[in-house]
Amino acid sequence: MTVTLLTGPPGAGKTTVAALLASDAARPTVNLTTDTFYRSITTGFVPPYLSGSRQQNDTVGAAIVAAVGAYTRGGYDVVVDGVVGPWFLEPFRAAAAREDWDLAYVVLRPDLEVTLARATDRTDAELRDPAAVRSMHAAFADLGELEPHVRDTSDEDPADTAAALRAALDGGKLRLPPVGSPTTPAGHDPRVEPPLRADEITTLRAFLDYHRDTLRWKTAGLSAEQLRAPHPPSSLTLGGLLKHLALVESSWFAEVLDGETVMAPFDTVDWDADGDWEFHSAADDSADDLRALFDAAVAESDRRLEAALAAGDGLDRVSSRESRRPGEGAFSLRWIVVHMIEEYARHNGHADLLREAVDGTTGE
Numbered sequence: 001m002t003v004t005l006l007t008g009p010p011g012a013g014k015t016t017v018a019a020l021l022a023s024d025a026a027r028p029t030v031n032l033t034t035d036t037f038y039r040s041i042t043t044g045f046v047p048p049y050l051s052g053s054r055q056q057n058d059t060v061g062a063a064i065v066a067a068v069g070a071y072t073r074g075g076y077d078v079v080v081d082g083v084v085g086p087w088f089l090e091p092f093r094a095a096a097a098r099e100d101w102d103l104a105y106v107v108l109r110p111d112l113e114v115t116l117a118r119a120t121d122r123t124d125a126e127l128r129d130p131a132a133v134r135s136m137h138a139a140f141a142d143l144g145e146l147e148p149h150v151r152d153t154s155d156e157d158p159a160d161t162a163a164a165l166r167a168a169l170d171g172g173k174l175r176l177p178p179v180g181s182p183t184t185p186a187g188h189d190p191r192v193e194p195p196l197r198a199d200e201i202t203t204l205r206a207f208l209d210y211h212r213d214t215l216r217w218k219t220a221g222l223s224a225e226q227l228r229a230p231h232p233p234s235s236l237t238l239g240g241l242l243k244h245l246a247l248v249e250s251s252w253f254a255e256v257l258d259g260e261t262v263m264a265p266f267d268t269v270d271w272d273a274d275g276d277w278e279f280h281s282a283a284d285d286s287a288d289d290l291r292a293l294f295d296a297a298v299a300e301s302d303r304r305l306e307a308a309l310a311a312g313d314g315l316d317r318v319s320s321r322e323s324r325r326p327g328e329g330a331f332s333l334r335w336i337v338v339h340m341i342e343e344y345a346r347h348n349g350h351a352d353l354l355r356e357a358v359d360g361t362t363g364e
Contacts, residue, residue, distance in 0.1 A: 002027075002099045004169060005092060008108035011118030013158050014033055017108065019030040019171075020079035020162035024142075025079075025127055030071045034082025038062055047132075048083070050316035054306040057088075058080040058299070065091045069099055085139055086146060086192035087209065093176060106165060112137050139219045144193030191217060201315060204337045205305075211344030212298055215245060218351035219291070222358065227290060228283040231357040232313040238354050239278035241291045241330065241347050246297035246345055247278045252336050255303040255309060259320030263300060 006018045015033065022031035037060045038048060046053040048060075068078050077117065084092070089105070096103040110118070113135065119133045143150060155160050168174055188349045191213045195204035219238045227239030250262040269277045282290060307319045315334035322330045331339075356362050 001075070001099075001101055002077040002095075002104065002169075003072065003092070003096065004077075004079045004104040004106065005084045005089075006079060006106045006108070006165075007140075008110075008153075008308065009083075009115050009119070009140055010133050011108055011115045013106035013118075013153050013161060014078075014081050014108050016151075017162045017165065018159040020158060021166060022079045022144045024162075025077060025333055027077050029077040029079060029348065032064070032067060032071070032078055032080050034060070034064055034080065034232045035068075046188075055303050058302075061088050065095050067094075068101075069095055072099060072101060086143060089176070090213075093179065095270055096176070103285040105149045105176045107140055107146070107150045107173055108153045108161065109137075109140050109150050110152060123246045123336065135182040136194065138198060142193065142196045146192065149176075153230065156341070159345050164298060189215055200310065204341070205317075207341050208337060211341055211348060214348045215241065215294075215344065215351055215361075216291075218348065221353075222287065224285070224287045224290075226358050227287055229354075229358055231354050236279070236350055237282060238351060238358070239282040239287075239290050240287065241351055241354075243282040244295045245344065245347060248292045248340070249269070249297040252340060253304040256321045257317075257319045257329060257333065257336060258304055263297060290311045305337070306334075 006014050006021070006023065008014050018031055022029045026152055038045070041056070041060075044056075046056050048057050064080065064082075068080065084105075086320070092103060095101065115137050116133055120130055130193050140150075151161065151165070160193075165174075191208075191210050194203060194210055198206065219242055222238065224239070227242070228237050230237050247262065247266050250266060251339075254260045255262050271277065274280060285293075311317060315331075315332065315337070317333040318330040319336065320330075320335070322328065351360070
């Protein structure tokens with residue numbers, strides 16, 4: 001089945017073009033609009049472009065992926081219309097690998113002046129605030145390796161856009177290789193480059209996510225045996241790095257920032273007996289368990305980060321726990337995020353060497 005993600009900023013024309021693509025499709029096709037899923041949240045809705053919406057957006061994203069899966073299993077192709085930025089692609093790529101979708105990604109991106117004019121002139125849309133529209137347009141700028149998936153619709157009629165996209169899609173273009181699938185080219189880099197001109201919070205979070213995805217990339221497709229393979233004389237392993245960085249995520253965001261207990265299984269470890277327990281015990285874990293633990297730790301950290309940012313102090317928020325060094329006091333949230341980037345950068349260098357030693361795969 002073919003799943004086409006048609007996205008872009010408000011006013012890009014994606015709703016009209018998606019309807020045209022679905023209506024002239026050669027196969028049974030569903031036009032799925034992401035706004036429907038957001039509007040279904042009756043109580044507790046947070047506008048998805050605001051700070052504090054991350055957990056809601058992840059939940060909605062999971063629901064959309066599940067709905068797409070249900071339709072494809074029923075024999076339908078699906079055209080998804082909505083704001084599906086690069087930050088939302090991983091669940092779709094994982095589902096594509098799992099369910100054998102032919103996944104296409106299309107970004108309609110008129111220039112900023114056209115986007116603002118179209119979005120603010122609409123009377124039937126909720127998102128017309130110029131500042132929010134500017135922010136969402138910026139989110140689709142500088143897409144790095146995804147730039148070939150962009151189409152400028154500044155001076156294009158929706159029918160012409162749909163016709164051009166239909167020809168490209170029928171020709172096998174605009175496809176995304178699903179992460180971890182046999183169709184993913186060797187050395188394929190799934191990471192999204194951080195934007196070049198974003199605000200401080202967006203920039204720092206983009207770099208943190210970039211480094212998280214670097215570790216995922218360096219450990220992708222490996223068996224438990226490969227994840228536990230050291231590179232002598234070091235005893236370090238890729239599985240150990242996954243488990244260690246899950247602990248680091250929980251230590252800084254749950255324990256230091258929020259003053260709570262680290263996540264399981266780290267909360268019951270006798271650290272006095274084995275200070276490197278996470279590195280050693282990773283050899284006993286399956287590849288799926290290690291990846292699930294890491295992903296759970298990242299998701300929990302993001303939830304806590306969203307909550308901290310929504311509390312009002314932004315990156316100036318101070319941690320619940322203080323530095324162990326006398327007289328230094330608490331950490332700012334800014335310091336914690338920058339330190340997390342530094343932590344990943346250091347260990348991703350290790351991961352690069354370990355992965356090459358395991359199967360010869362290299363890359364940035």
